[in-house]
Amino acid sequence: MMASEFLSIDLPAILVAVLSATSCGLLGNFLVLRRQALIGDAIAHVALPGIVAGFLIAGTIATIPLMIGAMAAAIIAAGLIEIIRQAGRLESGAAMGVVFTTMFAIGIVLLEQTDASNAHIDAEHALYGNLESTLWLGVTNWNDVLSREALSKLPRQLVTLAGVTAAIAILITAFFKELKVSTFDPGLAASLGLPVKTISTALIVVVALAAVAAFEAVGSILVIAMFICPAATARMLTDNLARQLWLSVVVATIAGIGGYGLAAFGPQLWGDSHSLSAGGMIAVVAGLLQTVAMVAAPRYGIFCRARRRRAG
Amino acid sequence: MNPPRLIPFEPSQPRNDISPSPLSVRGLTVAYDDKPAVWNLDYDAPDRRLIAIIGPNGAGKSTMIKAILGLVPSLAGHVRIFGTTLRQARRRIAYIPQRTSVDWDFPASAEDVVAMGLYGKIGWFRPVRRRHRALAREHLERVGMEDFAGRQIGRLSGGQQQRVFLARALAQKADLYLMDEPFAGVDAATERAIVNVMREVRTAGSTVLCVHHDLRTVGDYFDHALVLNIRKITDGTVDEVLTGDILQRAYGGRLAETEIHAIAHTT
Amino acid sequence: MPDEFFAILTFQGGYNTSIVLVGVIALGIGGGIIGVFSFLRKRALISDAISHATLPGVASAFLLGTTLGGSGQNLALLIAGAAATGALGVLCVQWIRDHTRLPEDTAIGTVLSVFFGLGIVLLSHIQTLQASGQAGLNSFLLGSTAALMAGEAQLVGGAALIAILIALLLLKEFGAVAFDEEFAATLGWPVAQLDLAMIGLLLAIVTIGLKTVGLVLIIALVIIPPVAAHFWTIKLSRLVVLAGVFGGLAGWIGGGLSALLPDMPAGAVIVLTAAAIFVFSLLFAPRRGVIAWVMRQLHLRIRAASVRGLLAMAAGYLPPDNLSYRVVRLRGYLDGDARITESGARAAGKMRRQNQLWQVYRNRHPDAALAFSPLAAKPIEDVLPPDIIAALESEIR
Numbered sequence: 001m002m003a004s005e006f007l008s009i010d011l012p013a014i015l016v017a018v019l020s021a022t023s024c025g026l027l028g029n030f031l032v033l034r035r036q037a038l039i040g041d042a043i044a045h046v047a048l049p050g051i052v053a054g055f056l057i058a059g060t061i062a063t064i065p066l067m068i069g070a071m072a073a074a075i076i077a078a079g080l081i082e083i084i085r086q087a088g089r090l091e092s093g094a095a096m097g098v099v100f101t102t103m104f105a106i107g108i109v110l111l112e113q114t115d116a117s118n119a120h121i122d123a124e125h126a127l128y129g130n131l132e133s134t135l136w137l138g139v140t141n142w143n144d145v146l147s148r149e150a151l152s153k154l155p156r157q158l159v160t161l162a163g164v165t166a167a168i169a170i171l172i173t174a175f176f177k178e179l180k181v182s183t184f185d186p187g188l189a190a191s192l193g194l195p196v197k198t199i200s201t202a203l204i205v206v207v208a209l210a211a212v213a214a215f216e217a218v219g220s221i222l223v224i225a226m227f228i229c230p231a232a233t234a235r236m237l238t239d240n241l242a243r244q245l246w247l248s249v250v251v252a253t254i255a256g257i258g259g260y261g262l263a264a265f266g267p268q269l270w271g272d273s274h275s276l277s278a279g280g281m282i283a284v285v286a287g288l289l290q291t292v293a294m295v296a297a298p299r300y301g302i303f304c305r306a307r308r309r310r311a312g
Numbered sequence: 313m314n315p316p317r318l319i320p321f322e323p324s325q326p327r328n329d330i331s332p333s334p335l336s337v338r339g340l341t342v343a344y345d346d347k348p349a350v351w352n353l354d355y356d357a358p359d360r361r362l363i364a365i366i367g368p369n370g371a372g373k374s375t376m377i378k379a380i381l382g383l384v385p386s387l388a389g390h391v392r393i394f395g396t397t398l399r400q401a402r403r404r405i406a407y408i409p410q411r412t413s414v415d416w417d418f419p420a421s422a423e424d425v426v427a428m429g430l431y432g433k434i435g436w437f438r439p440v441r442r443r444h445r446a447l448a449r450e451h452l453e454r455v456g457m458e459d460f461a462g463r464q465i466g467r468l469s470g471g472q473q474q475r476v477f478l479a480r481a482l483a484q485k486a487d488l489y490l491m492d493e494p495f496a497g498v499d500a501a502t503e504r505a506i507v508n509v510m511r512e513v514r515t516a517g518s519t520v521l522c523v524h525h526d527l528r529t530v531g532d533y534f535d536h537a538l539v540l541n542i543r544k545i546t547d548g549t550v551d552e553v554l555t556g557d558i559l560q561r562a563y564g565g566r567l568a569e570t571e572i573h574a575i576a577h578t579t
Numbered sequence: 580m581p582d583e584f585f586a587i588l589t590f591q592g593g594y595n596t597s598i599v600l601v602g603v604i605a606l607g608i609g610g611g612i613i614g615v616f617s618f619l620r621k622r623a624l625i626s627d628a629i630s631h632a633t634l635p636g637v638a639s640a641f642l643l644g645t646t647l648g649g650s651g652q653n654l655a656l657l658i659a660g661a662a663a664t665g666a667l668g669v670l671c672v673q674w675i676r677d678h679t680r681l682p683e684d685t686a687i688g689t690v691l692s693v694f695f696g697l698g699i700v701l702l703s704h705i706q707t708l709q710a711s712g713q714a715g716l717n718s719f720l721l722g723s724t725a726a727l728m729a730g731e732a733q734l735v736g737g738a739a740l741i742a743i744l745i746a747l748l749l750l751k752e753f754g755a756v757a758f759d760e761e762f763a764a765t766l767g768w769p770v771a772q773l774d775l776a777m778i779g780l781l782l783a784i785v786t787i788g789l790k791t792v793g794l795v796l797i798i799a800l801v802i803i804p805p806v807a808a809h810f811w812t813i814k815l816s817r818l819v820v821l822a823g824v825f826g827g828l829a830g831w832i833g834g835g836l837s838a839l840l841p842d843m844p845a846g847a848v849i850v851l852t853a854a855a856i857f858v859f860s861l862l863f864a865p866r867r868g869v870i871a872w873v874m875r876q877l878h879l880r881i882r883a884a885s886v887r888g889l890l891a892m893a894a895g896y897l898p899p900d901n902l903s904y905r906v907v908r909l910r911g912y913l914d915g916d917a918r919i920t921e922s923g924a925r926a927a928g929k930m931r932r933q934n935q936l937w938q939v940y941r942n943r944h945p946d947a948a949l950a951f952s953p954l955a956a957k958p959i960e961d962v963l964p965p966d967i968i969a970a971l972e973s974e975i976r
Contacts, residue, residue: 032681032682032685033415033418033419035682035684036684037682037684037685037687037688038624038627038684038687038688040688041624041627041687041688041691041692045795084861087861087869087872088806088810088861088869089867090806091621091623093621093622093623093624093684094618094621094623094624094802094806096624097623097624097626097627097798097799097802097803097806098799098802098803098806098854098857101795101796101798101799101802101803101850102799102803102850102851102854102857104795104796104799104847104850105796105799105846105847105848105850105851105854106847106851108721108722108793108796108844108846108847109843109844109847109848109851112842112843112844112847113842113843174437175436176439177428177431177434177439177440178431178436180420180424180428181428181431183418184414184415184418184420184425184428185409185413185414185428187381187383187407187409187413188407188409188428188429188480190381190382190383191381191402191405191406191407191484192402192403192428192431192432192484193402193403193432194431219699221631221691221692221695221696221699222692222696224688224691224692225689225692225693225696227688228685228688228689228692229689229692229693232681232685232689235419235680235681235685236679236680236681238419239419239420239421239464239466240419240420240421241418241419241420241424244419263700263703267704272707274704274707275703276700276703276704277699277700277702277703279696279699280695280696280697280698280699280700280702280703281696281700282696283692283693283695283696283697283699284693284696284697284700286693286696287689287692287693287696287697290689290693294675294678294679294681300679300680302678302679305678315918315919315924316895316918317916317917317918318892318895318896318897318913318917318918318919319895319896319897320896320897338899339883339887339899339900341883343876343879351883352883352886352887387876387879387880387883388880388883388884388887388900388902390900417680543941561941561942
């Protein structure tokens, strides 16, 4: 394989995959612990109507308005879910089901009614993502990687994702205590004078931001996998929240690199020159990692539990 | 002839001007849907006392505490804590929720949970440091849990979990402790630990308000009692309150005649 | 236009249109009825996991079809594949929930995203094969955008009818399991098997509707009608009937609209009709609707305030807070000069007497008194017999 091909095609894609997985995976820890894992699911599904609405309002397929549309749709969906849950006194799963399917239907109607479908906003891309289209042009060998000219040509998605990932890491570090206590015991958090509602709203907004930044590259369904699988895997392995966060980053990184590698180079193993969907493959690898953890984790895996049951 | 002018409503004068009541409730009304849980409650908690809130199931005891803390919305009424609003008095209150209200599978050790009681003191943006951990361990020691500091909270027994909650409340160094059934389903050692801690904090000048279920121990553990059954039935020292007549009024037929006599006589 | 719409809705829009309409109505009714049980078990989003888990099955079946020399477009084969991986997905959710420390929502999220990811990988492989009929696979994702075919609608409608029949036959058993699993077990019913049958029917309706309304929107057909119905009733039989009616209505109007307007995709229009029914129910349902609830809370507050205000006035005080002050002023019980009016004196006296009577009654008969909510606006005379009132009165004096 040529160095230039790797640098301009594979490296940016791998970096984008790892960064999306890391940013979503970090936040996923709190979603999983708060029993809000499926909020990520709902937010990912309303990306489609958001993008279409963004296109309709802005009239272009430029990235920024579409991303703003997706972000707005995510926040509207989260707000509606909360309103319907409280006003209708519904279980949150039912409220989510009502909201995200309805917004998805609106998205499809809008898509069909406009010429958005002709203008390259096809729904499949929103759902599957298009990791393979992230290109770093103008880099031909490893010596150039850190040159100013090459860095200025870094793919925009990569830069955005790096910023979002850094912001999320900083936010989680800065508000670690507050996130921890308001997740474990909102009652105590309130009696300590913490703004519990603001914290959970802010968490949802950051989740929406991470989802929007990530699914442009990797697709909305992969985003769900990244919110849930690394956190769930780490959850099987440790009882310490800080360690769980680190582990989820490790798992997300492995899934990102492994998934892309399998999708891009796997088929060549049986002599097929086509590559497979990287987004899908990353989700599959994340699922496999989680399965291994569920089965073989030291204390909480089913093997250990079965052995303890036999012993005790 | 005109009727006389009405005068502003002053239901009770403060007992003395120096220290306002730790908790003063006026007209507190809470309703879930259209079924009232607490109805028009007026109550002043005496200072530096251990106070039991008693009453039958569904009498609104937990609801009252949650409404005081603003955890459930109240339809009407107002609450003063140490003469100020809840918001201003927040730091002076520690709340021990019912044990079932949190996820014990959460990735945290006993020490982590006690350290959470210190978060208010540590402040925003500052991490939990070694001295905070040492402080947390001291509080665990006070409830006899120092050997379990590093253990994941889900792997503690029910009584031990309750003691962790107690240690966390101690770490908050509050002037008013609100406890929601701390004695429910705990072992004898934990029960003793809770009673000892309550007496310690009273000596240190704090007030404890505690939802309590076991009528037989009210007289031994507490100084005062508030008897609740949606409305306030009565309040006063345990001797005043634990009479057959009052218990009959609060519990009705739900407490056998003989039982009422037994409880009323033990005090 | 309205005439044409009316003609379509009354099944006079031509043979093909009518068959399609009957098909989506049956699908709507089936989704509504079968969705009730997972809604009652607070597992509404299990359908989310099922529908996403069907994708690898659809893709595998397509691959199998092309390998066997067919076009891969065989609908029965595709549905069978969808059902197979959908079932596997449900089993995975249950295994994770029961055998690991991870909660059910995490299990659902894991299964739906990982299975869907696998489906996408398979689809990306199919794309490289340049096999015929690939375009048909897209309708599994977003629903058929073109007009439905009569043959397909017959299959969907027929299968939905069978699922409805089974659900109705097992209604009593399903209801018992959904309301109180342990109670059903003490009756000696095979709870686990009934649970499986419920999930099986859900799986059936999801896979049947998959191609017609699409993988995401089929979730709406099993969630929205039961949720809308629960605002009107909590009785199981009525819940089932209403959810079926709402689902059928959504299919009827939505299907009709999409037949009328050619670029309106059927699935999305059906879902939006269901969503409109949901919003109407959320707002306007008589007891559990939002407006009724807000009115009740408001009424409660005002009543509590008027009791406070009148009792204070009876004792010679002004109403103790703003709301009670405004209520008594508005009712003319108090003038602007802080003096009680004539009607106010009467009302306050009556309130005090009521209060005293209730107090005595509660002290004497604490158990019986619990039956009367303090919010029941009725005077004590309407609730208790005169002889008891007389006894209470003598006690006041």
